[in-house]
Amino acid sequence: MPFIDVKNLSVHDPVQQKDLVANITFSLQQQRCLAVIGESGSGKSTVAKALIGLIPSSLEVEGAIMFNGETLTTQTAEQWRGKRIGFISQDAMNAFNPIETIGHQMMETFQRHLGLQGKEGKAHAIAGLERVHLKNPNELLKQYPYELSGGMLQRVMIAITMMLSPDVIIADEPTASLDAYNRREVIMQLQRLKEETGAALIIISHDLGVVQAIADEVLVVHQGEMLEHRPADKVFTSPEHPQTKHLLETRRRLSAPLEALRQQQRVRAFPC
Template identity: 45%
Template sequence: MLEQANGVLQVNGLHVKIKTEQGAHSLIEDIGFELKQGQVLGLVGESGSGKSITCMSLLQLLDRKQTSVEGSIRLNGRELNGLKAEEMRRIRGKEIAYIMQNPMSAFTPVYTIGEQFTETIRTHTSLSKKQALELAAAAMTDMNLTNPSKLMKLYPFQLSGGMLQRVMIAISMCLRPAVVIADEPTTALDVVNQLQVLRQLDRLRTECGTSILLISHDLGVISELADDVSVMQKGRIVETANVFELFDRPRHPYTKQLLDARLTINERP
């Protein structure tokens, strides 16, 4: 697979601050990384380390009245930071997709799954409603969701959290975006469906050249899919390395703590 010389997603000097009565407070500081075509970069760290804030800033989803985002976010050479909301809406879902951490809050409760799925497809393509439904059904089948035509007539509350998670991943993947940001994509899934999701993400990157930013607290998921790993602590990236090097020879004390915290199969609670 050929890699783009300058990378698909380039992030440099990213700072996010929240405005408070006491002044601006930094949430993340000096974040920088590059995603090449077909590369999977794992982003790990404990809760509150800044992983999800980093995702939201890349997608320009933070409240601009409450936060400020400084630095450069370039997608295929185009600067995203500071784009108008309407321009970002055209990019999100088609060129850069987002798999949210909480599937229950990702869907509007008053519309069926099919209505929300096909709306995403038709917003970014010239497909007819029938073609959009066919594409949606195929994407859901790929995610091991049986009887997609029936599922698309249901409302979000009629599906389990795990099923909603797989529907959300299917929506994110069906338009074959250049970049997928996956924030804890396997959290709500059992082991069988976790494996299915990882296989589909790997297929997306191998067949379509999609780059993936994979955020997870599950180091097993990271070791299975990621090429490189960045470790976040208190809003900063403290270490970046090849996945094998990071697991075998971690350099930063915080990385060592994360790896030591893993339970092995032989350990007793």
């Protein structure tokens, strides 16, 4: 039985009389990574928000969302968001309260979901920061979000998620605002997170380089509709739908000048 089973997931806007996403269907096993890709405005993030229970009440959600045999649409979001389903936001800075320290926010989360308080909560926070290779965790706990870079904040979110040991992790554009170095670091941490917790990972991304590095399966969305859901290597080597081919070709065209520059730099660094 699949660990995640989503059938005919649709999100409808009754005011505009349109579907934001329609009839999204997929399944996923534990320790597997599904990437949801598509152009801007295709409905990728709407899928993520529907899975985590963050769709505004003004919109209508239909379909079945099953996690480990449980129908989550019959439960309140608070019952399954956090400990059982971890969510890593694309906007790391806005994910934290700017007037509370990193340590306070981490320990508050661990108290709410794990019942850890005081020294236990602090030790759990330090262990999480160490697991994502952030230096001087004791000092970092005293800092405020604005004192950390975007890459560091993203890793703090991953540390919190890792220490909650959720069954499912949903990451919405986790590398969108990061430079190449921090993007690589976050990819490595997400891979570790999946392997160490045994969780199923769903990553929403427009960065096909990230998808190719981490995904086992790819679901392609266009204008709210699912075009194909196949193993990642098949999508990248033999895309079936014309829109998927367009996405891959666009990525190749955009990355070609950068790759040419890298080749020039290699020649200059190591001339024959």
